[in-house]
Amino acid sequence: MLNIFKNAKENKYAVGAFNVSNLEQAKAIVQAAQKLQSPVIISTSEGESKFIGKKQIKALVDVWRKEINLPVVLHLDHGKSFETIKQAMEAGYDSVHFDGSELGFEENIETTKKIVDFARDKGVQNIEGELGYLRGKSALHEAIEIKEEDLTDPKKALEFVEKTGVDSLAIAIGNIHGVFKTSENPHLFLDRLKAINEKIGDKAFLVLHGGSGTPEQDIKKAIQLGIVKINVNTELRIAYTESLKKSLKDNPEQATPYKIMPAVIEAVQMVIEEKIRLFGSDNKL
Numbered sequence: 001m002l003n004i005f006k007n008a009k010e011n012k013y014a015v016g017a018f019n020v021s022n023l024e025q026a027k028a029i030v031q032a033a034q035k036l037q038s039p040v041i042i043s044t045s046e047g048e049s050k051f052i053g054k055k056q057i058k059a060l061v062d063v064w065r066k067e068i069n070l071p072v073v074l075h076l077d078h079g080k081s082f083e084t085i086k087q088a089m090e091a092g093y094d095s096v097h098f099d100g101s102e103l104g105f106e107e108n109i110e111t112t113k114k115i116v117d118f119a120r121d122k123g124v125q126n127i128e129g130e131l132g133y134l135r136g137k138s139a140l141h142e143a144i145e146i147k148e149e150d151l152t153d154p155k156k157a158l159e160f161v162e163k164t165g166v167d168s169l170a171i172a173i174g175n176i177h178g179v180f181k182t183s184e185n186p187h188l189f190l191d192r193l194k195a196i197n198e199k200i201g202d203k204a205f206l207v208l209h210g211g212s213g214t215p216e217q218d219i220k221k222a223i224q225l226g227i228v229k230i231n232v233n234t235e236l237r238i239a240y241t242e243s244l245k246k247s248l249k250d251n252p253e254q255a256t257p258y259k260i261m262p263a264v265i266e267a268v269q270m271v272i273e274e275k276i277r278l279f280g281s282d283n284k285l
């Protein structure tokens with residue numbers, strides 16, 4: 001996984017981390033990756049991994065890896081407790097995100113460091129930490145105002161990386177989780193990203209959460225400024241539910257899941273393909 005990030009940084013593209021909680025969403029990711037010959041990260045949050053099952057999604061990913069011979073990475077997204085991270089490692093996840101951003105700075109460092117030490121022993125390839133306040137949730141919601149104090153401080157980011165030893169760091173640079181209902185999502189604070197990137201250098205890879213709804217030009221510039229992983233969830237959830245509602249409405253008599261779901265998978269796959277192209281990870285194997 002770290003080789004994928006290294007290659008992404010050198011060649012100025014980012015790898016998409018797409019959230020799933022069921023087989024259809026996972027299928028959409030794998031099909032998009034195969035079509036566009038792109039590395040991909042399949043992410044499950046705490047809630048998503050509880051629903052699909054950590055061992056179950058791991059088994060699915062293993063089967064696809066053998067079948068399609070592409071780098072498909074399994075990642076735990078926003079693990080908030082040691083216990084969840086431990087379960088993901090035991091299930092065989094390749095990569096874990098410990099989100100201690102709600103903790104105070106010192107406590108976030110201390111807990112993240114413990115997780116890094118533990119995960120290294122278990123052979124996890126990428127441990128992602130988080131610093132800064134990322135507002136919103138992965139849904140359609142009202143506009144949120146971003147405050148200066150939410151943003152990741154470059155000096156603190158360096159201290160965090162050096163003291164914890166994380167491989168990658170999720171930062172707050174004006175990004176939010178989710179998509180605003182009635183207005184555009186906010187622009188990124190690209191100067192802040194530049195400052196963080198200059199401080200961190202090659203000490204850790206930078207991760208952008210809240211990839212849904214972010215202005216496309218900002219995404220492109222963020223990749224030029226060192227972002228190598230971009231998380232996307234809300235847009236996939238919306239594509240899934242809108243397409244499912246339409247499918248059921250258009251075919252009220254249809255009761256066969258395998259006839260209802262292909263249109264849903266296709267709708268999700270289209271969003272993933274757009275993101276892969278936007279992130280520039282197509283044909284980057």
Ligand code: G3H
Nearest residue numbers: 138178209210212233234
């Ligand atoms: O961790 C997941 C992401 O940050 C997803 O954010 O729902 O705004 O795409 P999003």
Ligand code: ZN
Nearest residue numbers: 177209210231
């Ligand atoms: Zn996130």
